Amino acid sequence: MSGQGGSAQVLQIPPVFWGLQHSPDAAEALRALVAAVPVPGDARSPWFIADNLITYGHARGFLTDPRFVAAVSAEAPSAHELAFVWRTHTLCWAAESALAVAGDFVECGTYQGYSMSVVLRYLAGLQDRQCHLYDLFDPPGGEGEGRRLPAHAPDLYERVVRRFQPWPNALVTRGKVPDVLREGAPARIAFLHLDMNNAQAESGALETLFDRVTPGGMIVFDDYGWTGYRAQKVAADAFMQVRGLAVLELPTGQGLVVKR
Numbered sequence: 001m002s003g004q005g006g007s008a009q010v011l012q013i014p015p016v017f018w019g020l021q022h023s024p025d026a027a028e029a030l031r032a033l034v035a036a037v038p039v040p041g042d043a044r045s046p047w048f049i050a051d052n053l054i055t056y057g058h059a060r061g062f063l064t065d066p067r068f069v070a071a072v073s074a075e076a077p078s079a080h081e082l083a084f085v086w087r088t089h090t091l092c093w094a095a096e097s098a099l100a101v102a103g104d105f106v107e108c109g110t111y112q113g114y115s116m117s118v119v120l121r122y123l124a125g126l127q128d129r130q131c132h133l134y135d136l137f138d139p140p141g142g143e144g145e146g147r148r149l150p151a152h153a154p155d156l157y158e159r160v161v162r163r164f165q166p167w168p169n170a171l172v173t174r175g176k177v178p179d180v181l182r183e184g185a186p187a188r189i190a191f192l193h194l195d196m197n198n199a200q201a202e203s204g205a206l207e208t209l210f211d212r213v214t215p216g217g218m219i220v221f222d223d224y225g226w227t228g229y230r231a232q233k234v235a236a237d238a239f240m241q242v243r244g245l246a247v248l249e250l251p252t253g254q255g256l257v258v259k260r
Contacts, residue, residue, distance in 0.1 A: 011063045011072060015049045016083035050083040053251055062089040071121035081114050087222065087252045091115055092122040094218040094256065095191050101216040103129065103190030108177045108205045109197070110135040112151050113160040120167050131170040132186060134177055144176065144204070146197030178204030189213045195222035199231035206239050213259040221247065224255025
């Protein structure tokens, strides 16, 4: 973060682009693009360039929102986690909106727990409801699993449990989705976040959990708009179409559904 105007703090977002790490020409082209548009000395850059998203001239108020900045900063995010700050803000908005309806919060695909940790800090915890977090944490690489990521390890589950210790109503469960959901997922859900990088797992989660989502509840798909995960988009669209719903594709790559 850095100061702006002597008061508001601004989240400084590194220009992390997935798939371009080994393309110096592309990185140079982005720098040239930014340099071609002069910025007054007293103004914040009009560019947002990160997480495979380029925007110009948008307000991006969340980058200076004190509550959001504090929630993100408290989690000491890595450069990669900071890069998907727009996605994180979408989750915070959807989670806060979901407080208007009855039900618990559910995340399938927790990984290191960063996103939901920020959400819980943003909301100052949850009152009279629980947050259920599901993941394999050390996936062996079988059918119905997403690809292994750098932090996957035998001790990841324990590390995530420690991360959520400040929130006694956050329940971290290790197991394969959707099998583990049949053993004790909440009966009513206000907020559902799916981030499993796998169409089979996410379809299974929807089949098990969708009818438990309270009308007015929020469903956020992390991978919906990414070309590398098109199978998840196809599956989500088909699932929602037969229920008279459509997924809103967001520029962040996420998808959003408000349950009716």
